[in-house]
Amino acid sequence: MRELGYVYNMGAARLRAERSHTVGVVVPNLTNPFFAELLGGMEASIDAAGLVMIIANSGDGPSRQAAVLQRMREHGVDGIILCPAADTPDDLARQVADWKLPMVQALRHVTDELDYAGANYAAGMEEAVEYLVSLGHQTICFAIHGPVHSAYQERIQGFREAMTRSGLRPDLVIAVPDRVDHVAQDAHMLFEQGRAPTAVICFNDLVAHGLAAGFYDRGLKIGHDISLIGFDDVTDAEAMRPRLTSVSTAPSGIGQNAAALLLDRIAQPTLPPRRCVSPARLHIRESCGPLRIS
Amino acid sequence: MRELGYVYNMGAARLRAERSHTVGVVVPNLTNPFFAELLGGMEASIDAAGLVMIIANSGDGPSRQAAVLQRMREHGVDGIILCPAADTPDDLARQVADWKLPMVQALRHVTDELDYAGANYAAGMEEAVEYLVSLGHQTICFAIHGPVHSAYQERIQGFREAMTRSGLRPDLVIAVPDRVDHVAQDAHMLFEQGRAPTAVICFNDLVAHGLAAGFYDRGLKIGHDISLIGFDDVTDAEAMRPRLTSVSTAPSGIGQNAAALLLDRIAQPTLPPRRCVSPARLHIRESCGPLRIS
């Protein structure tokens, strides 16, 4: 075989066996390091199972997402890991069921009829709020960002519930610019309309990074004049100064979970839908300090 | 067709037509945001051409890389974009020619017999050195990192040549830890053995980020006590304080170039090997200042 330079023709095998040893992965955005880590985790598990990943970008839009799913179907993928784009219609599940295509939702979910791998964003958020409360903070702001989806809503909900439970105002949810490089210069938005937060929780580490720059520009010392908490713990929080306290969602682990769910479902398509929600824990570093009475 | 739920069977078409509408992409590392941007650029071009990307991780090791290439070959990809792993044997080109598989090298190159898309690292490095020299710096250090490959050597060569041309010591090339989170605590290495650099150029922005943290810990003010230049301009340099001056290599554009080269070569396999080297320009921000006489 070696002499003749034989290579196994997976395409022919697929045609006969109806198995392509291929899975599709759809993410809203390739360049966000958060998704890059997610992909890294998936790749490891999927590769170990002897399959390859076909990857595509939905651009967080339902129409592109539909086109991409169709393309993957044509390519005969054995299953799909989908991070549903914002505004994904909820008949997605029905459609996929029609297609008899194993599928798991990652990070975000639009239906309970399909598997889901994510993190417990709400619990992580609550832990962050409780930590800030324990430091004496009362005016706590949640800086949000980006398109609306389940992971977005769970964070807001976790924030509101934890704030309410602590008897604090739950409505300080402020939208900052989507473009990360504009966040710094718009950091002043947090202090408008009579708000004077002493602590800010961010939708993700990118926002935290931008706000940290904005606070620096305003002469606010992080961990002293204002406390800052990130979310995802993915950008090198360890390399920020002061080091960024962040809610760790371990995207690489979520990727592995999603891959494991998909492999199981491919093996047993009749399994009832499962949810694999990994804990999100607050990683305390140096960006938060006790409330200063001014 | 819609009523019956017909889907085009790409696998069958491939078997007959010997075209899979599939390209393989091999990178050494999925989680590095630099490669994520590269993939983003490729995805756009490849998707626009109606092909899909199969993606794999070589872990920067030749043996895994060989396995991954073999797997892609079995899957019948129409071509491959490879960022060659460190220590890739140079008979790679011969092997690929035997396989009659269109292939382009991205970011790094091991042979002139295959297409290559990259950036002019040496020129970018020279621009960085000249800029520091124009600010009066004389003791300039290059902080390197990671496995050895062509992009690594071109940067070192550019540094040495530019330093020599300016009549400065070209040998201040210092290796910092590979793990980014250890760079900060090992920043002191730069000042050992009687070296007292007043400016540091970094192998990439991750190193710059780490060193910035290390300098902060030592009480050095960046842009004042010490000047710092990054490379790649990919981590949100705009969000650092002071903003990081960095040599921009535009990985997304390199990805697009690589994709374009591959599509051309698939269309015309007999084309002579081409090289597509995009310019690398210094993006000046705030992390460098004039030499202070102490």
Next chain:
DNA sequence: ATGGAAATTTAGATCGATCTAACGGGCGCG
């Protein structure tokens, strides 16, 4: 040595898109 059961080899069918060649219908011109 022969029958029957088991093991192995071999021949063909299959998956679905595509390519070729043969076939048939339509039409114009002699």
Next chain:
DNA sequence: CGCGCCCGTTAGATCGATCTAAATTTCCAT
């Protein structure tokens, strides 16, 4: 009216791995 040309249609072959069934061999027991 008939011959030949052109066009559209259709039947079958093809790609390569795999699955089934038939054909062949092996081997043990009677």
